[in-house]
Amino acid sequence: MGKQPAAVIGVGQTHHRAKREDVSIAGLCREAIDRALLDANLGFDDIDAIVVGKAPDLFEGVMMPELFLAEALGAAGKPLLRVHTAGSVGGSTAIVASSLVQAGVHRRVLTVAFEKQSESNAMWALSVPVPFNMPVHAGAGGYFAPHVRSYIRRSNAPTHVGAIVAAKDRQNALRNPYAHLRNPDTTVESVLASQMLWDPIRYDETCPSSDGACAVVIGDQAAAEASERPVAWIRATAMRTEPTFFAGKDHVNPRAGADAAKALWHAAGITDPLDEVDVAELYVPFSWFEPMWLENLGFAAPGQGWKLTESGETRLDGVLPVNPSGGVLCSNPIGASGLLRFAEAAMQVMGRAGEHQVPGVRTALGHAYGGGSQFFSMWVVATTPSH
Amino acid sequence: MAVRDVAIVGFAQRQMEEFDGSPTCVELLVPLFGECYEQTGWTRRDIGFWCSGSSDYLAGRSFSFVQAVDAIGVIPPVNESHVEMDAAWALYEAWLKIQTGEVDTALVYGFGKSSAGVLRRTLALQLDPYTMTPLWPDTVSLAGLQARVGIDAGLWDERAMAEVANRSLTDAEKNENAIRKGGSSVEELLSRPMYADPLRKHDCAPVTDGAAAIVIAAGDRAREVCERPAWITGLSTYVDPISMGTRDLTRSPSAARSAAALDLDGVDVAELHAPFSHQELILRRELGLGDDVAINPSGGALAGNPMFTGGLIRFGEAARRIWDGDAGRAVGHATSGPALQQNLVCTMEGRS
Numbered sequence: 160m161g162k163q164p165a166a167v168i169g170v171g172q173t174h175h176r177a178k179r180e181d182v183s184i185a186g187l188c189r190e191a192i193d194r195a196l197l198d199a200n201l202g203f204d205d206i207d208a209i210v211v212g213k214a215p216d217l218f219e220g221v222m223m224p225e226l227f228l229a230e231a232l233g234a235a236g237k238p239l240l241r242v243h244t245a246g247s248v249g250g251s252t253a254i255v256a257s258s259l260v261q262a263g264v265h266r267r268v269l270t271v272a273f274e275k276q277s278e279s280n281a282m283w284a285l286s287v288p289v290p291f292n293m294p295v296h297a298g299a300g301g302y303f304a305p306h307v308r309s310y311i312r313r314s315n316a317p318t319h320v321g322a323i324v325a326a327k328d329r330q331n332a333l334r335n336p337y338a339h340l341r342n343p344d345t346t347v348e349s350v351l352a353s354q355m356l357w358d359p360i361r362y363d364e365t366c367p368s369s370d371g372a373c374a375v376v377i378g379d380q381a382a383a384e385a386s387e388r389p390v391a392w393i394r395a396t397a398m399r400t401e402p403t404f405f406a407g408k409d410h411v412n413p414r415a416g417a418d419a420a421k422a423l424w425h426a427a428g429i430t431d432p433l434d435e436v437d438v439a440e441l442y443v444p445f446s447w448f449e450p451m452w453l454e455n456l457g458f459a460a461p462g463q464g465w466k467l468t469e470s471g472e473t474r475l476d477g478v479l480p481v482n483p484s485g486g487v488l489c490s491n492p493i494g495a496s497g498l499l500r501f502a503e504a505a506m507q508v509m510g511r512a513g514e515h516q517v518p519g520v521r522t523a524l525g526h527a528y529g530g531g532s533q534f535f536s537m538w539v540v541a542t543t544p545s546h
Numbered sequence: 547m548a549v550r551d552v553a554i555v556g557f558a559q560r561q562m563e564e565f566d567g568s569p570t571c572v573e574l575l576v577p578l579f580g581e582c583y584e585q586t587g588w589t590r591r592d593i594g595f596w597c598s599g600s601s602d603y604l605a606g607r608s609f610s611f612v613q614a615v616d617a618i619g620v621i622p623p624v625n626e627s628h629v630e631m632d633a634a635w636a637l638y639e640a641w642l643k644i645q646t647g648e649v650d651t652a653l654v655y656g657f658g659k660s661s662a663g664v665l666r667r668t669l670a671l672q673l674d675p676y677t678m679t680p681l682w683p684d685t686v687s688l689a690g691l692q693a694r695v696g697i698d699a700g701l702w703d704e705r706a707m708a709e710v711a712n713r714s715l716t717d718a719e720k721n722e723n724a725i726r727k728g729g730s731s732v733e734e735l736l737s738r739p740m741y742a743d744p745l746r747k748h749d750c751a752p753v754t755d756g757a758a759a760i761v762i763a764a765g766d767r768a769r770e771v772c773e774r775p776a777w778i779t780g781l782s783t784y785v786d787p788i789s790m791g792t793r794d795l796t797r798s799p800s801a802a803r804s805a806a807a808l809d810l811d812g813v814d815v816a817e818l819h820a821p822f823s824h825q826e827l828i829l830r831r832e833l834g835l836g837d838d839v840a841i842n843p844s845g846g847a848l849a850g851n852p853m854f855t856g857g858l859i860r861f862g863e864a865a866r867r868i869w870d871g872d873a874g875r876a877v878g879h880a881t882s883g884p885a886l887q888q889n890l891v892c893t894m895e896g897r898s
Contacts, residue, residue, distance in 0.1 A: 162646045183676065215608035216630065221679075222603040222671035223630055226883040230787040236803065239785040239888065240639070243602075243630040245609050251627055255639055262645030263549075287607045400596075400626035402616050415623035530612050534626075 169199025185231035212252025213494030246529025249497025250536030273372035332485025371492030395426035497527030553775030556761030557862035594649030599633030634857035634880030656855030718845025756852030
């Protein structure tokens, strides 16, 4: 039978905040799901299966929370899958949901990813000491700072490029009603004046810790064609994994990310990503990862990514707008952050991104990564099913 | 339903009371992958997709699966995914991946070190965190309540449960991987002390550490490496609400629904993932298995039940009966969540 066409037919997300004390975990998920079903003009009865994604269960203190959430997610009496691939999980979850449709098993699949980080302290939940392993006592920022330093040294990038990314994404977030951080006064100068946390990463160059969820409805060809509104066809998906550590590992430009991108562009029929992709939602938890991922994904040659950022080409009106939603730097419910990237890419293609809509988007990239820059998931969505 | 022929062609497992190694079980996985390569003649470069099942809570840390990929040797990088479920569901994800046509082969693995904590207390963290977990009802107690409901309803009795245990422990004598084995008689089992009334120790799966790996492949790739592949004729999974108060605990609608989506006619062998003796009785009813079906010739979960791989092992044991020619059609079953909340059923057959 071969791979069946699949498309995003509805997306929804919560308002992301440091603490969503107004909702339970189930209520948080339902806020995103209800919006996605409304967007798809479907009800729970139309959904064949549910795929749940989230990062470590220690974040909420519930083991396999999809079990107690089953009824609230509309999964009771239906198939339910739970994906966990570290920070890339939101993207991987969308890919597993896509495969249920592409395999011809189901017609309409609901996927939801969430994190209610206020239930615990994410930084320390990430830092549980493990025997015989190098401790990560300062959380993700301390882990990634040396990689950023290495990038700056290798590329000779001016040291304010990270601040350019942070200022851009914070300004973009002002156009996104769901964004967590809303700081209208953020400028390159204000970012550079903020506290240095993990040299060279300053406070304003880091992602927040958010409560939030995202939901996406994926349909087969018939479901997509039945939609009265534009859909986002899933042109290609890719996942790749490499070890956390190995001799010769390139933490700045990881091979798993480059391999995934290569496979993705090939499957999507894209030969010149910078020319053929209209907008990219990249997983950028620390500002400098924008130029790093631009290179890893093949939008720029090694050492050249920062030039796209510095020249303003990743702004909303640039050659390749990156993170028009404000990205991970403005909302970071970890387990949902990848799905948010995938969903925002689809929203751009469907023309439903509101004030942060990039005009005339035909092809968009959603990207996520996790672990020690070792788990990568990505998809290309477009206005037509094939190029 | 999808149409690509996919078969189980490799299976390796380890079960033990206490694994004297890291909770990541990397050390356990390496030899298992070696056995899978030996069975198929493949190397890791022949594997198109990798998928694992495990739990952070069992390992007591975040991202416990991350180091497990070190057992693969993922340089160059691989196409890989992970479910926070029993690895039987990882097999389902891998089967989907093959159905999309993106890959032709997959290696699925699961691992869990149940002995690292007090398992029945750890599993209580699966319950509703607002209303149930604060009461801390452990899984053995919940299973005891389920068994009692069935006894009170006249659906089974302690003797029927002891018969399940006796048959399982007798069959387990032939299973080198079993950690609890040795049948006696129903009378002798019934004379043993209560553990969580009406459950005796032998009614409950032993706390088990372990890991398992299964290789699946499509069409000719399967035929190339296996004389009599166990062709997967159907996979079906459903979940029920968790709430103990609103469920009829004597039933498992999700198991029945999974079976109803498949063709179970003519099944010779069923490997059922029943961590408690009375749950086998529930599953036999929900799957509609007659008396002519051999149940758990491996000894089943009562002989050994490594968490997050116990379901996958059932699939492997069922496939092995087909490889050996002992069965023409077989069923593998996996369960997850308290009191048979979530179920996955896999039908398979031999074709030569």
